[in-house]
Amino acid sequence: MLQRNLSSFSSRFMSWLSVQLGLILFLVFLIGCGEQKEQLNVFTWANYVNEEIRTGFEKEYGVTVIVDTYGSNEDLLTKLSAGATGYDIIMPSDYMVTRMIHQNLLAELNRSNIPNFQNLSPVYLDKYFDPKNKYSVPYTFGTAGIAYDSSVVSPAPDSWSVLWDEKYKNKFSLLDDPRETPGVALKLLGYSINTTDLEQLGQAKEKLLEQKPLVKQYKSEAEELLIAGDVVMAHCWSGDAFRAADQKPNIRYVIPKEGSSQFIDNVCIPKDAPNKELAEKFIDYLLRPEINAKITVFTKYGTCVEGAKEHLPEALQKHEYIYPSAEVIKTLERIKDPGEFLQQYDRVWEEVKAK
Numbered sequence: 001m002l003q004r005n006l007s008s009f010s011s012r013f014m015s016w017l018s019v020q021l022g023l024i025l026f027l028v029f030l031i032g033c034g035e036q037k038e039q040l041n042v043f044t045w046a047n048y049v050n051e052e053i054r055t056g057f058e059k060e061y062g063v064t065v066i067v068d069t070y071g072s073n074e075d076l077l078t079k080l081s082a083g084a085t086g087y088d089i090i091m092p093s094d095y096m097v098t099r100m101i102h103q104n105l106l107a108e109l110n111r112s113n114i115p116n117f118q119n120l121s122p123v124y125l126d127k128y129f130d131p132k133n134k135y136s137v138p139y140t141f142g143t144a145g146i147a148y149d150s151s152v153v154s155p156a157p158d159s160w161s162v163l164w165d166e167k168y169k170n171k172f173s174l175l176d177d178p179r180e181t182p183g184v185a186l187k188l189l190g191y192s193i194n195t196t197d198l199e200q201l202g203q204a205k206e207k208l209l210e211q212k213p214l215v216k217q218y219k220s221e222a223e224e225l226l227i228a229g230d231v232v233m234a235h236c237w238s239g240d241a242f243r244a245a246d247q248k249p250n251i252r253y254v255i256p257k258e259g260s261s262q263f264i265d266n267v268c269i270p271k272d273a274p275n276k277e278l279a280e281k282f283i284d285y286l287l288r289p290e291i292n293a294k295i296t297v298f299t300k301y302g303t304c305v306e307g308a309k310e311h312l313p314e315a316l317q318k319h320e321y322i323y324p325s326a327e328v329i330k331t332l333e334r335i336k337d338p339g340e341f342l343q344q345y346d347r348v349w350e351e352v353k354a355k
């Protein structure tokens with residue numbers, strides 16, 4: 001009797017236990033499902049999409065945003081040309097948009113998913129690199145120049161030639177970039193940044209080789225070097241110089257008198273993006289005036305969203321680092337896609353770095 005009671009108790013206990021276990025497993029499964037959030041993979045320049053923007057989008061849309069960075073347009077191109085990358089958002093500069101369109105690497109944007117496109121100022125739309133903005137949305141604009149520590153570098157530089165001055169041996173960096181850096185030597189020699197003349201490019205290479213023993217580092221994330229005091233001068237992009245100046249007030253930015261480059265960086269969706277619709281939502285989010293103003297406050301590059309300006313502190317609305325004078329603008333060139341000739345720039349840059 002006791003035996004029977006015991007065994008029926010144990011079998012009831014076992015079935016109770018298995019129901020409990022089943023319930024626990026079901027709960028674990030549900031939690032697991034809840035964690036399967038949609039993911040947006042962003043591939044961009046360093047310090048271009050900040051935490052506030054990233055997490056703001058994550059919270060509002062209940063998704064995960066992963067940000068990965070590159071240091072030059074050519075790095076981005078190499079990665080993308082190599083095949084499916086898993087990236088949903090990329091931010092190529094103007095000339096690279098042209099090239100990526102030709103290489104069939106970009107997805108056409110569905111404007112009905114990007115109603116905030118109307119917030120963009122026409123000044124930055126329908127440019128030569130994507131005449132109807134079928135593939136690109138302007139994100140920011142800026143220039144390349146020299147950031148320098150005014151407490152050390154004296155007199156204040158006004159020419160690229162300061163980057164050939166023995167006095168600053170091992171105290172300056174240049175962008176690690178196959179167009180911008182040969183561009184510095186081309187400008188110093190009085191040539192166009194877009195030359196397709198092999199003889200001129202050869203001279204630029206010689207100039208860079210001559211300079212190389214003085215160079216501390218080729219690095220595109222120059223802001224870190226300036227803030228850490230690893231260099232007292234850096235060939236860098238305007239916003240990065242401006243961000244460094246924010247941390248270290250002695251830092252100034254100058255566009256040398258020989259002229260320099262200017263760019264518009266753009267948000268695009270790769271052709272094989274796993275999550276195109278979410279990418280379009282993200283683009284739309286970036287184009288909200290108050291969000292876009294936050295991007296300017298953080299990156300210190302210019303905004304292409306007209307209504308963002310009123311959300312900006314006055315100092316950023318017309319700062320000369322973002323809006324150079326008309327006189328300086330005349331000296332600026334936009335880097336263009338040189339087609340097949342890009343190989344020559346890549347080769348020169350590799351040879352300079354390898355020496």
Ligand code: N2P
Nearest residue numbers: 045046047093237265
């Ligand atoms: C931002 C780099 C600017 C991109 N850190 C230059 N196209």
